[in-house]
Amino acid sequence: MSIISVKDVSFSYNEKKQGLKNVNIEINKGEWIAILGHNGSGKSTLAKTLVGLLEPQNGEIIIDSIKLTEETAYDLRKKVGIVFQNPDNQFVGVTVRDDIAFGMENLCVPREEMLKKIDFYAEKVGMIDFLDKQPSNLSGGQKQRVAIAGILAMKSDILIFDEATSMLDPYTRNDLIQYIKELNEEGLTIIMITHDVNEAVLADKILIMNKGEVFAFDETKALLKNKQIFLDSHLELPVTLEIASKINNKKIKESLWEFTLTK
Amino acid sequence: MNSIIIGQYIPGKGFFYKLDPRTKIISILFLMIAVFMLQNITQLLIAFGIAFLMLLIGRISILKVIKGLKPIFVLLIFTFVFQIALNTEGVILSQATMHFNIYSVIGIVAVFVIWRLLLRFGRLKILLFIAFMLGVYFVLRYINYLADFYSFQFTIYEKGIEMSVFVVVRLLIIITLTTVLTLTTKPTDLTSGLESLMHPLKKIGFNSEDFALIISIALRYIPTIFDESQKIMAAQASRGADFSEGKLKDKMKQIISLLVPMFIIAFMRSEELADAMESRNFVPGERRTRINILTFSMIDVYTSVFTLLCFASAIVLKVIA
């Protein structure tokens, strides 16, 4: 069941800078999509158009059967939440509690309900003991978790992660990815923008963007089998698959594939 | 870097911590006006006594308030001396010639050197400063073994002492009041209080809610910006930008090497933050509910009554005089 439809969307920043060119994508409810691509490939531009921060010059975006326009953007933002790359530049509140409350305050949620939701979602992301802490006392990973709590509290069921792990160290990054996996297993639709192939392979489908266009969009395993696509888009295969491609033994190859896709 | 104390707020318990910030802001405003209406020194000393009592009742550490006075201490001394020098009414309490001759000038230099030396080892910088001033006074008064190339009469009049005490005590009361405010009120509560008090300004187009949000976001970023400034300084210092030495021209370049990255980071931050806020349904000017609300209680009523009484008394005293 399609939850996001991107139909022939084009967007230019100005005459010289083209962000997106004729992008067509269908995303189904509950899917985990990874978007790969170099800087300038259009990944972040796409993310921003999906939450209405940028308005495409051509084409249309349909979220949960509603067309995204200036009028509907406000309501659709309740359904789609976005976590950005820099943990510090999206933390609005003076404390964790205030930050989780921010979105709900904007939606005029009554105070009693807000307090309950804050406790619930803080618990969910593992930050219940940090409610009174200031952001300067939190690590990058903790701030990202608070961002997630704030978005979940707005009852979004589509989550976009715009390189949300790239400023974190590997351990924290892995932690966050495991949490994203949990969210996906609970039924949330996840769109994860990353330049790290090793993260992308955990998703159901991979979308490769190149110079503003969709270069490839397919189920993860199918896409990974096509080494040429990766070479053509100047991306590298995960190390394990690189090894697999150089080994002729079928059993070992299969094991390596299994290892890659189930971290 | 853990959180810095912003505006001297130190968590604690006690009367003043329980008051609504709006009560505190308004009361302190009215009390300050009341203090300025007082005319004579007896009234002022009573006010000072009341202020002292307030500190005791509120269980505010007197030491912390005195620490808050440190920045303006030199100002207080100069005000004191100024008032003494300017007021020439009343009974003469002391009159002495201040001699400027070679020996006394040498004497002043000697006292200065001793002061700077003692500063390195001693901790009581304020007392040492007073000792320095007294030292200069005694040198100028008593070292007159040679002919003076300049001299003047330093006369201390009764009125001088009276006025200097008056002005200094008044300053002390004002500073104590404001210190109590910033010591016992979280910056965010202060912002909420101001936001609430400025609500009527909405009628003339000033949105106090958006303004308060801007202030609280600025407060939230102070520790972050401080950390970043440290990082920038470290990066530039690693390239030889020595922030402690150097000629004026070099210093300009060093400051630019610090300011440019800070501005760029600030611009990037404001764009990203605006995107994040908008994506979370923030619309400037639209109604929002609040997680942090301010509520009045009985102690706010008592405090307001007390403030009104003080204010009324001050008016009465002024009218009578």
Add this chain to the structure above:
Amino acid sequence: MGIYFNEVTHEYASYSKKTYKAIQNISLRIEKDYEFIALVGHTGSGKSTLAKHMNALIFPTSGSVDIFGKHIAQKRDKKISYNQLRKNVGLVFQFPEYQLFEETVEKDIMFGPLNFKVPLEEAKVIAKESLELVGLDETYLKRNPFNLSGGEKKRVSIAGILALDPDILVLDEPTSGLDPAGKNTLMKLFTEIHQKTNKTIIIITHDMDLVYEYFNRVIVLKDGELSFDGTPDNLFRSDVLDSNHLDYPNTIKTLKYLKEKLGLDVDIYQKNVDDVVVEINRVIANE
């Protein structure tokens, strides 16, 4: 000659009056030649604090550091020019945004040499050479640093420190945020510099694949203390990493998986993809 840490502890004061020991009792010897060191540790383990001692940006709260013969202890010594030490030990931080500030790349790279009173014409030549060293051509000289891509900015910030011609080079996560191709290009650059000049290079990194492939010495910090100091091979054969929130290189993890899953008798300690492939093929051939 080099950087010698003697029982160095560095405590930060935090406002709640509790002090926090970023590093404790660290004793280390780093010579100025022939060393290619990886400095690893979990976030908050003290790596950055340790690095900042190396060019006297911060001083120990107890213990001392000897940098190229200069003794650095708790108090500032008026006889020592700490600024000069920044020429001996060049420290490049992680985010170029904290360093780039001039209108052109050329001016920005010249900032360092000019601070050390290098004549303008000479500084220009140095800027050009430093840029070449990091793999960027002349056309970059007149460009605005803020219009560059992330990877290009990183290289310009590294060039800015190379321009000082330091004896020891310390880099804080120079490859983070770069794609694999970019990472390898930079690592090859550092290896080249090391091979050509024999200068010691210390790199703070989280990337264990790089550690295994390129370095001959790895220092591991844990909670501010020295947890390991030796070769990468010895590190991965020990159990230090397990207690440390740190990962093994992909080569080892992959071979371990194959060994456990399929019972292959592989030697899991292979440094890079090619060695792994060779090892697997060797074992297949024997069976």
